[in-house]
Amino acid sequence: MAVTLVFLGRLADLAGAPVREADAPLDWAGLLAVLGGELAEAVSGAKVRLAVNGALLADKTALAAGDGDEVALLPPVSGG
């Protein structure tokens, strides 16, 4: 089992795919290490939020994902 990363919006373009797997457990530092480079920098931006299993994190640096969890990486939204 692993952690599933789901990239939304322009982050999916940067990641090259909408979904990626990462080893569990995964914290904030681990996420940045897995993403690396431009993608890590983009995800660090103040406007990018994280959700774990559909629940938004108030503080993304408090990420603590385990086996089977889904982490969504959410850039600024635009609808309508």
Next chain:
Amino acid sequence: MKDVRLLESAFAPGEAIERFAQGHPDAGGVVSFAGQVRAADGCEALELSHYAPLTLPGMDALADEALARWPLDGVMVVHRSGLMLPGETIVLVAAAARHRRDAFHAADFLMDHLKSDAWFWKREKRAGQWHWVEPREADYSDLARWK
């Protein structure tokens, strides 16, 4: 009372508004807004993506907030996802109320939140290239009016 839908294919806004109005015979009026894909500025197509665990629940909570904020008989929030062509409807909101002012405010509130505070990501195809669209400053200041 509350009709919230996330659609993957084209729909007819006129029919939806008519059904909504017929479902609220006691309301003094229905205010609606339909947003469509602009043919201007060389836009060839629009694609809306969403994240299922957040998007529809967020739209549902937004509808509840409008119902709590104004005395409404009902609200409707319909948003497209997927690929759309110029002229297709992206979003439709409607509010039914005894008095018009409440319905106008509620429809305005729903649209301001759907533009820049709902879980959608929009990209536009121009000259064969896709470009991600972020809200304009005006969209954020429109949203801030309701805080």
